Amino acid sequence: DIVLTQSPALAVSLGQRATISCKTNQNVDYYGNSYMHWYQQKPGQQPKLLIYLASNLASGIPARFSGRGSGTDFTLTIDPVEADDTATYYCQQSRNLPNTFGAGTKLELK
């Protein structure tokens, strides 16, 4: 199984940039696409898709969110951070079965 590693927590000030990383133990690229996706989850809610295929903004997601990376190293950036962005962020790979998720990064405000 592909293992995704995320830092457990990140604290950022309002209006600043948050960078969340996700590293995989295997390449998740395939025929020009990176099968890495990012979700936001707030307490008591289901995960919400933010970024798909590493860098594509999902429908209705503000442009403050962006993603980049390829191969085994990926980042989600939120710039500028707003109060409503406090949540846990998960990366997920769909290159191989079983699809796997990172353990999540909890974003808090300083």
Place this chain on the structure above:
Amino acid sequence: QVQLKETGPGLVQPTQTLSITCTVSGFSLTSYYMQWVRQTPGKGLEWMGFIRSGGSTEYNSEFKSRLSISRDTSKNQVFLKMNSLKTEDTGVYYCARGSSTTRVYDYWGQGVMVTVSS
């Protein structure tokens, strides 16, 4: 608009069988994959399996021996059945719509909390 809603028992006894229904609207089950994902305190988010738009299935080997996913396209419903439940299966169970091209889960149900306890 796209909607997914899980319904299930809430409380299940150990060794018993869990049955959850995901009712969808706003799209056709014959055009999308439908995934089941669970979230447990012990393991976080886990992909359990999916049923393809054509009706074939794939399962996570972690659950393969006790998990079954099926659907009724006429009722716009997808079903999860898992037997031999253990206390570690306690968690929130989600259905999610997946695309066969991007392989991403773009819409999720609200989830159903399942507690395995005697």
